Amino acid sequence: MQFRLNEKPRFMEFYRAVLFMPVIISLVSTGFIWTLMLSSNIGFINPVLKDLGLGFLARNWLSDPTTALPTVIAVTAWNSVGWAIVIYLSGLQNVPEELKQAAHIDGANGWQTFWRVVFPQLSPSFTALTVLTFIGTFKTFDLVYVLTGPLGSPNYRTDVVGTLIYRTAFGGSGNYTDDISMSFAIALALVVFAFMTFIAWALIKILRRQEIQS
Amino acid sequence: MTAPSLAERRRRRGANAARTRLIVGTARSVFLAILSLMVLVPIAYMVLASFKTVPDFFGNPYGLPGTWAWDNYSRAWRDAHISVTLPNTIIVTAVSVIGSTLLAALIAYGISRKEKPFAMGLYTFFVAGLLVPVNMIVLPLFILIKWLGLFGTLLALIFPYIALGLPLGVLILGPIAATLPRDLISAAQVDGATEWQIFRRIVLPLMKPGLISVAILNGVWMWNEFFIPLIVAFKPESQTMPVGIVSFVGAYSTEWGLVFASVVVSTAPILFAYLLMTRQFQSGLTAGAVKG
Numbered sequence: 225m226q227f228r229l230n231e232k233p234r235f236m237e238f239y240r241a242v243l244f245m246p247v248i249i250s251l252v253s254t255g256f257i258w259t260l261m262l263s264s265n266i267g268f269i270n271p272v273l274k275d276l277g278l279g280f281l282a283r284n285w286l287s288d289p290t291t292a293l294p295t296v297i298a299v300t301a302w303n304s305v306g307w308a309i310v311i312y313l314s315g316l317q318n319v320p321e322e323l324k325q326a327a328h329i330d331g332a333n334g335w336q337t338f339w340r341v342v343f344p345q346l347s348p349s350f351t352a353l354t355v356l357t358f359i360g361t362f363k364t365f366d367l368v369y370v371l372t373g374p375l376g377s378p379n380y381r382t383d384v385v386g387t388l389i390y391r392t393a394f395g396g397s398g399n400y401t402d403d404i405s406m407s408f409a410i411a412l413a414l415v416v417f418a419f420m421t422f423i424a425w426a427l428i429k430i431l432r433r434q435e436i437q438s
Numbered sequence: 439m440t441a442p443s444l445a446e447r448r449r450r451r452g453a454n455a456a457r458t459r460l461i462v463g464t465a466r467s468v469f470l471a472i473l474s475l476m477v478l479v480p481i482a483y484m485v486l487a488s489f490k491t492v493p494d495f496f497g498n499p500y501g502l503p504g505t506w507a508w509d510n511y512s513r514a515w516r517d518a519h520i521s522v523t524l525p526n527t528i529i530v531t532a533v534s535v536i537g538s539t540l541l542a543a544l545i546a547y548g549i550s551r552k553e554k555p556f557a558m559g560l561y562t563f564f565v566a567g568l569l570v571p572v573n574m575i576v577l578p579l580f581i582l583i584k585w586l587g588l589f590g591t592l593l594a595l596i597f598p599y600i601a602l603g604l605p606l607g608v609l610i611l612g613p614i615a616a617t618l619p620r621d622l623i624s625a626a627q628v629d630g631a632t633e634w635q636i637f638r639r640i641v642l643p644l645m646k647p648g649l650i651s652v653a654i655l656n657g658v659w660m661w662n663e664f665f666i667p668l669i670v671a672f673k674p675e676s677q678t679m680p681v682g683i684v685s686f687v688g689a690y691s692t693e694w695g696l697v698f699a700s701v702v703v704s705t706a707p708i709l710f711a712y713l714l715m716t717r718q719f720q721s722g723l724t725a726g727a728v729k730g
Contacts, residue, residue: 235470241716242474245481247723248712250662252680253705256687256697257484266495266694268483302476310720334462363573366664370684386573386665393577394669406577413574420571 244306255370258299292381315349351431362420385416488698514699523682534599535657542607547641550615561612567605576669583670590673603656614648654722679704
């Protein structure tokens, strides 16, 4: 995908601009847009599926326990994929043209050229993206709050550490209750932070080792 | 059976390659077009939804609005309290962006004028702020703001935003400040310019591209931020747009037209700014990741 956007200058500027658009839209707006798109009775996805004769696929995406979490994940991806594309694109600008030509002369097809020659050159971007996406997603709160509520409904299926900490501190209603639950929530946040830092550190260690030496 | 001549074989292979290129090119365009539609359809749908009446939502889920309910916007202005939350969001974002960008520029320039080990220490100190996730500090922040008695004022947001904007600001402006031409600064000093004049007349103009990146980067999250205001700006008079919309939905869950009018009002300014300065937004918002 990234490989392609770097090649043709004509439409690519347009695609690049469009695909990056969700990145600047707030997670709250994203949440409401997709609440509407996915809603069982006023939505977009379900009526379209029915009109295409695929009515059996229509479901209550956010309150069906089997689809709730994958749906939240998909919406998160919708919001951030453009960011990854632009980071890969700036990495692609540093891939020397001669490398691609050499691969072509050696008889590699486009697919091989990308995976064997170009992608290894992108490994620093890959590392940065993996770690930053991990940290960013670990802190997920806004989207879950808007899409499925502070309780992570249905039946805590979409509960994440962000909503858990929020609930512990303020209760489901969002009102400050007492200092003890606040202290407990802060302790919880610290543990989560320690865990996240450790995983991020391990990820950097592992991925750096895979990077090509240049 | 005669073997095709060399020229014939070469011609065929050329034709094959051309056909493959065409197929790959078409597949590529179709793929990109589908991806773009996946982005554009929900955004267009949001705009359409903001003009729909409640019966329209149920009777006509994905068509154009039956009657264009322009009064959704005027009602949202009044009933969904956009009249309060939009000015709040504008003030908080503007003050915090200007405050944290200028402060980061001062810090970066100050660090660049210090001796090496001390400068590196300071730089690391500020940039280390990036490692601290907002989720972790927001609860102590709540206690601090409560203790300062700032609930219900916009300062409850402006102070934390300025502070949280500094790490990325210093990360981006630090290297730029380090490469400022020393001769220019010394020349200005010889001419009798004060430190403040040097900063305003020489340093700031030279840092301009970096300042724009920092302002965009911080401006986008400050405009969109939901978690911090949910915790420290919960009072109606100090709410910003994202929190305002969520609390309106909590109170009137069926007024979808008003909800989406509010969502459009909160999204349109930033989307418009993005369309005017697409490249700057893209490089600004990925600057931290590419550097760090």
